[in-house]
Amino acid sequence: MSAKQRTGGASGPSHESEFVQRRRAGASTFEEQLWTELDGIPDPHIPVSLVEMAMVYDVTADDGHVDVEMSFPCMGCPAYDMIKNDVRSCLRVVDGVDSVDVDVVWDPVWSKDMLTEPVREKMRNSGISL
């Protein structure tokens, strides 16, 4: 099962919060491809993708190097390193990507307000109250 299948498919615009849409709006065609790849990485705790969880804040590509800015709902997330590794592993295999840096940022602070109603519904269906 692919990561995309595990998260129930790529998040279309209706699964992206306004915050993610704003961050994604200025993406180049290649950066848009990278966003789509990242949208296939599942949150290890919840059946939604990292993009749907609004954990990916920014993706910039420059001459084969990719910088990803991301945040976490929980600062003490036990999957912190694993998720960062997932992001690096996911993008490193994309044609045109030579290196990936992942920077964890806390501005803006992640909040539940960043989740769309379809994502909330997915979470509720999995027994997670919001």
Add this chain to the structure above:
Amino acid sequence: MSEWPAAAVDYVQAITDTKLVLGHRYAQWSLAGPSLEDDIGGSSAAQEEVGHVRQLFRKLESQGRDGDWLRGDRDPEEFANASCLDAIDGDWTEYMATIAPVDRAAWYMLDAVDRDDMDGMITKMGEDEYFHLEYHDARLETLADESPEKLRSTLAETLPSALALIGPENLDDDADPLVDAGFTSQSVEGIRERFVDHYRDLFADTDVSLEDVDWDAPDADAWDETRRRVGGGGIRKEDLVQIRGERNAEFAIE
């Protein structure tokens, strides 16, 4: 990131080391609580404190502190944790009366930091600390009914230790170098006042007397400004083995 004043690096180091040892104390006591709720609360707090430490280490590394040194490759005397966390040998009441004031003191110190590049991180930590401190106060109030004498005698030791972590009262708005440097927006004197007022109010209508507490501690002349304590001492070797993760090193993710 711009360079911090040396005193600011020491200040954040003391907060970080306190949180590091605090996280271990939470974990060590997380199955020893009088109820499952206490165990769950302690386990969550342990995870959050270690999460805070992970981010604070990044900040300290950006200021030149060595990562291996931060993660435990140093002697106990090089840790700048609040002194009352060096060892907690008593019972649950003594444990709670030790961790609660220290967690609050460390939060007040962090909350005083006034830097745009740390604002989001500190806000996020504050979301966690809100629940830690609410829980502590609720628990201290029940313990004030159940074992006021033990609470009184422990707080007489731990409140001055937490005050030493914050710093001596002579560091007021005119004398605090971190306020002068624009690193903090509240002086040590102001943080102390906030801290003291909180505990005086919390125990005002209880059977716990705080008359024995040395509210003037620490003596500025005896205060170690790097370790933010009075006197020597430090965590035990066994604590250091746990902090370093020596016994489980083979399972580390590289």
